[in-house]
Amino acid sequence: MPSSYFHLRDSIVKSRIPSRLIYNIAPLTTCQQPLPIIYKFSSLLNQFSNTLIHLNSIHAQIIRNCVFDYHFLATKLVKAYSDLGFLTVARHVFDQCSHPETILCNAMMAGYVRNRQYAEVLHLFKLMGSYDIEISGYTCNFALKACTNLLDNEIGMEIVRIAVENGFHLHPFVGSSVINFLVKSGNLDDAKVVFNRMPERDVVCWNSIIGGYVHQGHFKEAIRMFLEMIGCGIRPSHVTMASILKACGESGLRKLGRCLHGCILALGMGDNVFVLTSLVDMYSKLGDTGSATLVFNSMCSRNLVSWNTIISGYVQNGMIPESLALFNRLVQSGIGFDSGTLVSLIQGCSQTSNLENGKILHASVIRKGLESNLVLSTTIVDMYFKCGAANQATTAFRRMEERNVITWTAMLVGLSQNGYAMDALMLFCQMQEENVAANTVTLVSLVHCCANLGSLKKGKSVHAHLIRHCYAYDVVNMSALIDMYAKCGKIHYAEKLFNNGFSLKDDVLCNSMIMGYGMHGHGHHAIGVYGRMMKEGLKPNQTTFVSLLTACSHSGLVEEGKSLFLCMKRDHNIKPSDNHYACLVDLLSRAGHLEEANALVKQMPFEPSSSVLEALLSGCRIHKNINMGIEIADKLLSLDYLNSGIYIMLSNIYAEARQWDSVNYVRGLMRKRGLKKTPAYSFIEVGNQIHTFFAGDDSHPKWDYINQLLENLRLEVEACGYVPDTSCILRNVNEPMKIKLLWGHSERLAIAFGLLSTPYGSSIKITKNLRVCVDCHTVTRYISKIVKREIIVRDANRFHHFVNGECSCNDYW
DNA sequence: ATAGGGTTAG
Known part of the structure; x- marks a missing residue:
């Protein structure tokens, strides 16, 4: 970029004597042009600056008449050229001026802002500082806009300080820019203070603060401010309506939504694409796709965002065929589609586990060169996982050039839900190495991984992380933690958390606890939680009854289960689903x-x-x-x-x-x-490592020791009267071979390794992905007596606590 | 002579 100021900048800063300024003073003092010429050019620029040909010819005349150094004209030229996108020429005009002063600099900054050259805005801002050019409210406006877009908090806060020191922030234009910057940099409270101190607040100021609350997800507060604004007699603009419609849709306020629809028509905004698109979105979010469709069809003009909004609305409401039909209409209309459209369509594939369509769409993303779109690529990763294609998800993830927290979290959740919890934890380490900060969703997904792995140590460390970041007392996080502690065998920790959190009166929290008790065979405690829910007037949901019936099944509480099944329909008007029937059938048939x-x-x-x-x-x-x-x-x-x-x-x-x-x-x-x-596998956590064993697996480095120990244990348990039960061996082989296969079962390998690697007397905890077989159950009972150790086995269904030859569950089933 | 706010998708 040909910028003489830039080349000279360093020496200028050092010497504080801008040499070029001194030598170039000449034109201004010698070219004494009569004022009428300047007015002539000014009026020409006013009339003809919107076409390049005219602009060039006026510019040439200005140069010929030696009046280019008049800031009045230079500013107009800078604005005109940057409006046409000719930033380099605008900059040239700017550089030709010997005494750049505030307004000219502002005009140049405005040009950069309009053309989204935010880094240049900040360069110019610094340059103004080094030339001691006065900063005005306009300057703050443009510089703040650049900081908001570049997420440059440091310079942004400096500008806010300058604005406040000079009282610029009291002006509605600057104030709204300050508010916008503070909101985007996460200082909603400061934004509110600035807003409150403004002597006069126009509709844009209100829009800024309302938009800020919406942006941060404080929808109720946004709506409160909206009502306050109406109370102040300020007429909402279409921007206000767009923000507030979003708040309304996100917080599920149906009545207010209908009311706002009426307001929009009354305010004469019934033809505004922005507002109507927001209205379509609101109705979709409220689950009212009928109204969304009506509004969409009534729109006299639609843009691509409108189409994307209705397609996304259909997908979010499970109307996949309808969304595809609409997509066809969109393509036929010739408008075309973009990454946003594809995101919704791919989500549709995730919902229906339609891997085939997902792959086709992925291919078209690659063909259209849209792979670099972060949101789209993240959706693709998510889609592969939801379709059970973990390998392809991982490949798609590895191909991505840019990844953010959401991408990483999608990976972690996907791996964990597809049974690769260990890989998820390893990936998290990689995420930390790349310095991507985790958010609460990331941490909850890690809690789930620890729960699946039964890894108490890692689970506790994630819990600590949640506490450090003040996330720990959110109901979602607490439910995950309760589940994790229950699955790691620490039912009392889970209980403690639950008792602390019960005052939050959350049904999901209760369901987690019921599930935890059920897994541990504490059926009566599970029913006790239900009793507490009833006493506190908490409404149980479908899942509550699934958890309760499962708990009854694991504890053999047949009568209790049957009566709960009845009161589900009778007292709570919850229709038994297939899942509920499965639980009750399980309970009855097990018993x-x-x-x-x-x-x-x-x-x-x-x-x-x-x-x-x-x-x-x-x-x-x-x-x-x-x-x-x-x-x-x-x-x-x-x-x-x-x-x-x-x-x-x-x-x-x-x-x-x-x-x-x-x-x-x-x-x-x-x-x-x-x-x-x-394939069946068991694993055990020793130290910081998780050791996994498959059936008949001799690959562990300590295999020789494990094998020897199992041989000794076999002799011991046989001496105690153990008789092998080979009924679970389906292969058509002879009896000694069946016994050999039994002693290769993964849970025995894990137990043997645990005995070898943990101190005498400590309890051993192993986890198995499938259910423990009847023979392993018997053998483990004997082993617990022989080695005088508590052995805890968590299988696909529940916990088995083995102590001194007894198991917590009365019989194997 | 230079100025601020909004809609879809992970």
């Missing part, structure tokens, strides 16, 4: 009430899903009701279900009935349907 469970399934008001049948089938297997088992199995096979666990259970049933042909048939079906058995 041996197979006929009653079967009758319940038959009288369900809708077709039982595979999970209901699975619960019944599991009961048939436990209580060895082969006939009913086969009957249910036949039904299940016809459902073409994709859960490999069911096929394993089916072949179990057939194996126990010694129907080897059927066993082979089911196995073949599994292969044909492309299902693999989920």
Whole structure:
């Protein structure tokens, strides 16, 4: 950039004698032009500065007449050129002036602002400082706008200080810029103070502060200010309405929303694209897609944002086919689409787990060169995870050139939800190495990872992190922590947190606690929480009853479960869902009430899903009701279900009935349907490491020791009267081989490793991804007695506490 | 002669 000021800047700052200024004073003093010429050019510029040809010719005449150093004209030229986007020429005009003063500098800054050259604005601002050029309210305005966009807090706060010292902030124009900067830099309180001190507040000032509250998610406060503004007799502008519609939609205020719709028509804004688009968005957020559609169809002009808003509204309300139809209309209309459109469509794929469409859309993102769009790329990562394609999600993530907290968090949540909690924790370390600051969503996803891993140490450290950042007492975070402590075996920690947080009266918090008690077999405590909810007038939801019924099932509380199932409908008007039926069937069939469970399934008001049948089938297997088992199995096979666990259970049933042909048939079906058995694994946390063992896994560095210990333990437990139960080994091999396979089960390997690596007398905690088999359950009971250690096993369903040859659950099931 | 506020998507 040809800027003489820039080249000279350093020496100027040092010497404080701007040499060029001294030598260039000449034109101003010698070219004594009569004023009428200047007025002539001024009026020419007023009339013809909007086309480049005219502007160039006027500019040439100005130079010929030697009046280019008149700031009056230079300022107009700078504005005209920058309005046309010719910033370099504007800068040249600026540089030609021998005595740049405030207004000329301001005009140049304004040009940079209009052309989004924010870094140049700040350069110029610093330059003004080094030339001792006076700063005005206008200067502060432009410089603050640059700081707001560049997120430059340091210079921004300096400008705010200058503005306040000079009282510029009292002016509505500067005040609103100050408020905007303070809001975007997170100082909402300071913004409010500035706002309150302003002697006169026009509608833009109100818009700034209201917009600030909306921006920070303080919707109720935004609405309060809006009403206050009306109370002051200020007529809302279309900007006010756009902000307040957003606040209304986000906070779910249906009545106010309808009211605002009326206001918009009354204020004559019924043809404003911005306002109507905001209205469409509000109705979508309120779940009223009918009204959103009506408003959208009534719009006389629409832009791409309007289309994106309605498409996104449809997706958010689960109307995927409708969103696609609208997308087709959009393409046919010739408007085209952008990254925002694709984000919504890809979300639609996530919702319906439509990997195929997701891939097609991903391909079109690459074709259109939109990969560099951060939001879009993050959506793609999320989509792959929601479709269960963790590998492709990771690949998409690795391809990204730019990532922010949300990208990283999407990765962490995705990995954790797809069963890669350990990888998520490792990724978090990488995130920290790259200095990306975690937010509360990130931390909650980490709490979930620790819960899945049963890693108390890491869980506690995330808890500490939450406390340090004052996030710990948010209900979402507390619920996650309660779940984590429960899953890490510390039910009393969970209890403590819950008792502290109960005053928040949150249903999700209660559900977490009920779930935790259930997992630990404390059914009566779980029901106790429900009692407390009733006493405090808290409304239970669907999940509450799923948790309660699960808790009853794990504690064998048949009567309590049945009565809860009844009062769900009767007292709370919650229709039992498929999930609730599955829980009740599970409860009944585990307890041996197979006929009653079967009758319940038959009288369900809708077709039982595979999970209901699975619960019944599991009961048939436990209580060895082969006939009913086969009957249910036949039904299940016809459902073409994709859960490999069911096929394993089916072949179990057939194996126990010694129907080897059927066993082979089911196995073949599994292969044909492309299902693999989920590999069983167990893990244990020792020191800072988590050690994972798969069944028959001899890859651990300490394998020799583990193997020797297991051999010794086998001799000991056999001496105590243990008899192997090989019924869970489905492979058609001889008895000694089956026993050998049993001793390779992952939970035994993890326990043996735990015994080897932890101090004598301490308790051992292991976690298994699937359910513990009956033989491992028996062996662990014996081991706990022999080694005099408490052994805690958390499996896919619940906790088993083994102490001195006994287990907390009365029988294995 | 130079000036401020707003809508969609992770």
